[in-house]
Amino acid sequence: MTSSFEYAPAPESRSIVDIAPSYGLFIDGESTDGTGPALKTVNPATEEVLSEVATASDADVDRAVRAARRAFTRVWGPMRPADRGKYLFRIARLLQERAREFAVLETLDNGKPIRESRDVDVPLAAAHFFYHAGWADKLEHAGLGPAPRPLGVAGQVIPWNFPLLMLAWKVAPALAAGNTVVLKPAETTPLTALLFAEVCRQADLPPGVVNIVTGAGETGRAVISHPDVDKVAFTGSTEVGRSIARAVAGTSKRLTLELGGKAANIVFDDAPIDQAVEGIVRGIFFNQGHVCCAGSRLLVQENVHDEVVAALQRRIGTLRVGDPMDKNTDLGAINSHPQLDRIRELVAFGVDEGATCWQPEGELPGRGYWFKPTVFTDVSPAHRIARDEVFGPVLSVMTFRTPDEAVAKANNTTYGLSAGIWSEKGSRILQIADQLRAGVVWANTFNEFDPTSPFGGYKQSGYGREGGRQGLAAYLKGDN
Numbered sequence: 403m404t405s406s407f408e409y410a411p412a413p414e415s416r417s418i419v420d421i422a423p424s425y426g427l428f429i430d431g432e433s434t435d436g437t438g439p440a441l442k443t444v445n446p447a448t449e450e451v452l453s454e455v456a457t458a459s460d461a462d463v464d465r466a467v468r469a470a471r472r473a474f475t476r477v478w479g480p481m482r483p484a485d486r487g488k489y490l491f492r493i494a495r496l497l498q499e500r501a502r503e504f505a506v507l508e509t510l511d512n513g514k515p516i517r518e519s520r521d522v523d524v525p526l527a528a529a530h531f532f533y534h535a536g537w538a539d540k541l542e543h544a545g546l547g548p549a550p551r552p553l554g555v556a557g558q559v560i561p562w563n564f565p566l567l568m569l570a571w572k573v574a575p576a577l578a579a580g581n582t583v584v585l586k587p588a589e590t591t592p593l594t595a596l597l598f599a600e601v602c603r604q605a606d607l608p609p610g611v612v613n614i615v616t617g618a619g620e621t622g623r624a625v626i627s628h629p630d631v632d633k634v635a636f637t638g639s640t641e642v643g644r645s646i647a648r649a650v651a652g653t654s655k656r657l658t659l660e661l662g663g664k665a666a667n668i669v670f671d672d673a674p675i676d677q678a679v680e681g682i683v684r685g686i687f688f689n690q691g692h693v694c695c696a697g698s699r700l701l702v703q704e705n706v707h708d709e710v711v712a713a714l715q716r717r718i719g720t721l722r723v724g725d726p727m728d729k730n731t732d733l734g735a736i737n738s739h740p741q742l743d744r745i746r747e748l749v750a751f752g753v754d755e756g757a758t759c760w761q762p763e764g765e766l767p768g769r770g771y772w773f774k775p776t777v778f779t780d781v782s783p784a785h786r787i788a789r790d791e792v793f794g795p796v797l798s799v800m801t802f803r804t805p806d807e808a809v810a811k812a813n814n815t816t817y818g819l820s821a822g823i824w825s826e827k828g829s830r831i832l833q834i835a836d837q838l839r840a841g842v843v844w845a846n847t848f849n850e851f852d853p854t855s856p857f858g859g860y861k862q863s864g865y866g867r868e869g870g871r872q873g874l875a876a877y878l879k880g881d882n
């Protein structure tokens with residue numbers, strides 16, 4: 403993209419990572435063949451095939467669940483909690499030791515900038531294991547009675563936007579609470595989960611405690627509907643979340659769903675505008691907007707609308723879109739061709755419905771899947787770009803006059819995952835936050851994550867919490 407001066411390229415080397423030409427499933431501590439047809443995983447920035455990955459059939463998923471059950475009954479369930487904690491600490495340390503390898507692999511498989519995988523995804527994944535390692539022998543203080551017990555085997559299905567981090571959000575609390583796991587990574591981003599399998603072996607984790615079954619949606623369906631799975635945890639689209647809720651209804655399985663969002667980022671006229679602009683950029687362009695809690699609806703107080711939009715456009719003009727392996731890159735590649743098609747379709751709806759579309763000047767790379775940072779103004783709450791989750795670098799700007807109108811517009815969505823408030827008045831922030839129907843509300847910041855802080859939604863954003871003491875409840879049976 404154009405900017406006032408050019409940076410010299412600063413590419414991260416990929417030589418630290420050995421990508422095998424093919425990968426099997428990770429079941430009972432071993433790499434094994436899958437019986438389904440192998441899938442190719444592609445670098446979305448170059449369309450280069452990175453590797454072939456096995457697909458788990460129903461029979462393979464059954465083997466994985468049996469292995470997880472055996473490990474739960476014989477080893478992991480009966481183990482002293484402090485010893486379980488030691489394994490989690492070991493995994494956390496190994497993630498830190500191999501951080502650069504994980505960051506490079508994540509960027510190659512997912513398309514996100516190396517700066518983000520290196521500074522956000524991998525450190526946070528390690529932090530989740532450290533945090534939950536500390537809980538393993540203190541579960542009686544989780545607020546679930548004096549002797550909470552694990553549920554058994556957890557079936558976990560995760561999406562492609564934060565492949566390693568979502569794995570950590572799922573696996574760390576499950577293991578800390580004494581459960582064993584069968585995890586299915588997303589079809590387009592399986593590689594860091596398979597490297598994590600290697601970390602499990604390196605940590606001497608007993609076989610069967612963590613099993614990783616790769617494949618497409620059918621493999622996910624087999625995991626969540628397996629009769630010997632006690633707990634289902636899913637992160638992904640609202641549509642698939644609904645079908646999982648139907649499949650699990652009427653069984654004794656426990657379910658947590660972390661689904662889509664359409665967060666409002668509310669900017670009052672007393673907000674520090676430059677700081678707010680940084681927060682708006684971080685809210686919607688972090689990870690190419692492939693973020694369930696992205697601040698995709700900007701609500702600006704009417705009297706500062708023009709000033710905010712002008713400052714935002716100036717700032718977006720300086721963002722660097724391109725090679726995700728370059729340490730100067732701000733926006734990387736869109737994760738897959740179908741996701742690019744979906745973004746294009748929703749943007750075309752925005753234009754057809756009469757909103758004004760703005761994009762910065764500049765060329766995108768010729769190969770790979772790319773989309774420019776995009777801002778829509780003149781958006782009405784009825785437009786699809788104001789209602790549907792785009793899951794891409796597309797911001798819809800609307801205005802409000804009074805705090806009540808801001809709250810009404812922010813809550814005018816079928817989702818309720820997150821929100822942001824920008825104001826210099828603490829009392830106003832508290833008053834507005836109290837009225838927002840969103841699981842997470844950020845004040846004068848956006849997209850901050852911490853393993854101690856519970857994360858989850860209202861309404862069609864799903865139910866249950868991940869992280870913090872509340873997140874442990876999803877993996878434990880209490881006495882009360």
Ligand code: NDP
Nearest residue numbers: 560561587588589618619622623638639642661662694793
């Ligand atoms: P999905 O919800 O389809 O994918 C999430 C995970 O579920 C993947 O591992 C997927 O496998 C798996 N899966 C798919 N179908 C089933 C099923 N019937 N039973 C069990 N598991 C299943 O999201 P998509 O990748 O298709 O993305 C579509 C849209 O969803 C995006 O455009 C975005 O709007 C939204 N999305 C939201 C996310 C969020 O965190 N809020 C995350 C991802 C997507 P596979 O990858 O192989 O299809």
